[in-house]
Amino acid sequence: MFFLLSKLAWFVLQPLVALLLLAACGWGLRRLGLPALGGIALGLSVVGLLLVLFSPLGLLMMNGLEQRFPKPELPERIDGIVVLGGSFDTRVARARGGDELNEAADRVTQAAALALRYPDAKLLFTGGVAAVLEDDIPEVDAAKTFFTSLGIPQERILLEGKARNTAENAVYSKPLANPQPGETWLLVTSAYHMPRAVGCFRSAGFDVLPYPVDFRTPSGPALWRPSSLVLRNAEKVDFALREYLGLFAYWMSGRIDSLFPRPARL
Known part of the structure; x- marks a missing residue:
C-alpha cells in the first residue's frame, strides 16, 4: 500500500x-x-x-x-559493496532490447570500479521492478550482464530483485549480504539520495559506509x-x-x- x-x-x-x-x-x-x-x-x-x-x-x-554525506577515505579492506538500483532504463530496454543506462549510471560504473579495486569484496546489487502499470525488465538482469561484462566474476555478485523502494533495498539486502561484526560494507548510491538510503540501512540494522556518487550540483559561485x-x-x-x-x-x-x-x- x-x-x-x-x-x-x-x-x-x-x-x-x-x-x-x-x-x-x-x-x-x-x-x-x-x-x-x-x-x-x-x-x-x-x-x-x-x-x-x-x-x-x-x-x-x-x-x-548532496553535501550531507561527504565521500569518505576508503580503508585498505572492503568486504562488500551494496549498490542501489536506478541506473538502468528498463523501459527502453524492454522495448528495444539490450541494457540501457540512464543519468544515474555512476551508481553501477563506480560500483564496478570499486569491485575491481577490491577483488575480494562481494558486490550486491539491489533493485526490483518499480513500475506500477507496466512490467519492465528487472534491473537485476541488466546488472548481472553489466558487471560480468566488465570482468567481475559471477560468484562475487549478489542480486536482490524484490525491492521496489529504498526501505525494501535495505531490508532485503541485509540477509543476502549477511554482514559479520567487523566487516566493512560500502553503500553506493546517488549523493542526493544518500541521506534517505543511510537512514533505511540504519533502521534495518545494516551498518554501511556511505560512498556517494552521481553528484548533480557544482560548488562555489557556480551553485548560483x-x-x-x-x-x-x-x-x-x-x-x-x-x-x-x-x-x-x-x-x-x-x-x-x-x-x-x-x-x-x-
Missing part, C-alpha cells in the same frame, strides 16, 4: 504537474465567479513556474542533500548559476523535492528514525 500511495502522491506533487493543477484551479475559480481567488492561484502558478525554470532553486535544494537549458533546472527541483518529501514520508512512517539522517559520530 505504501508503495502505491507514494507513486500516486508523487504524480500529483511533482512540480510541473502541481503548477499545472494550480493554474487549472485558478481558471476554474474564475469561471465560478471568484476572480480574486482565481487570479491569486494563476499568479502563484506563474511565479512558481518562473522559479522552477529560471532560478537556482533546484541547485540549492539538491546541494543541501542555473542552466541555460530550463528543463535541467526543473529536473533538479523535481529530484530534490521528491527526495525531501521521501525523507518526510519515511520518517513519518517509521522507515527512518530521523528526518534528515547525518553521518555517524566517530
